[in-house]
Amino acid sequence: MNRFNRALVLGVGLALGAAAWAQDKVVYHIDSAETQATKGLRNVRNHLDVAPDTQIVVVTHADGVDFLMEGAKDRKNPDIDYAALVSALKARGVRFEICEITLRNRNLKKEQFIMDAEFTPSGVARVGRLQAREGYAYIKP
Structure with a gap:
C-alpha cells in the first residue's frame, strides 16, 4: 500500500473513531x-x-422494575400505559434493562415483563459499568 492510501485509510479510521466517540451515551437509572x-x-x-x-x-x-411489568400503569394517572411508552422509545433505539437480582429477591419471573425489556445480572453493576467502562453519562430522574 502506498503512502497516500495508507494516509487515507488512517484518516478515515480516525474520523470514524472520532464520530463514534463523540456520540452521546446516557444511562437513566430507575x-x-x-x-x-x-x-x-x-x-x-x-x-x-x-x-x-x-x-x-x-x-x-x-x-424500579415495576413499570416494565405486563399491564403496568401509572398509579396517579391510569391513562398512562407504560408498555406503549416503552415500545415507542424502544423503536427509537432505547434499551430497557431489568436487574435479575431484583427478580430473585422479589420472586418475579421474566415472563411477567413486557417483551421490550432485556435483563442484566445486576442493575447497580450495570450502571457502574456503563459509566466507568463505556463512557455513559448518568441521569437519575
Missing part, C-alpha cells in the same frame, strides 16, 4: 417506578427529541 417511571420516560423522550442520536440505556432495579 429504582422506584412510582416516583421515577413517568418522569423518566418523559425525560428520555425529550432527550431524544433534541438529541436523536443519543444512545440511551434505562437500567431498572428494586421497585
Whole structure:
C-alpha cells in the first residue's frame, strides 16, 4: 500500500473513531417506578427529541422494575400505559434493562415483563459499568 492510501485509510479510521466517540451515551437509572417511571420516560423522550442520536440505556432495579411489568400503569394517572411508552422509545433505539437480582429477591419471573425489556445480572453493576467502562453519562430522574 502506498503512502497516500495508507494516509487515507488512517484518516478515515480516525474520523470514524472520532464520530463514534463523540456520540452521546446516557444511562437513566430507575429504582422506584412510582416516583421515577413517568418522569423518566418523559425525560428520555425529550432527550431524544433534541438529541436523536443519543444512545440511551434505562437500567431498572428494586421497585424500579415495576413499570416494565405486563399491564403496568401509572398509579396517579391510569391513562398512562407504560408498555406503549416503552415500545415507542424502544423503536427509537432505547434499551430497557431489568436487574435479575431484583427478580430473585422479589420472586418475579421474566415472563411477567413486557417483551421490550432485556435483563442484566445486576442493575447497580450495570450502571457502574456503563459509566466507568463505556463512557455513559448518568441521569437519575
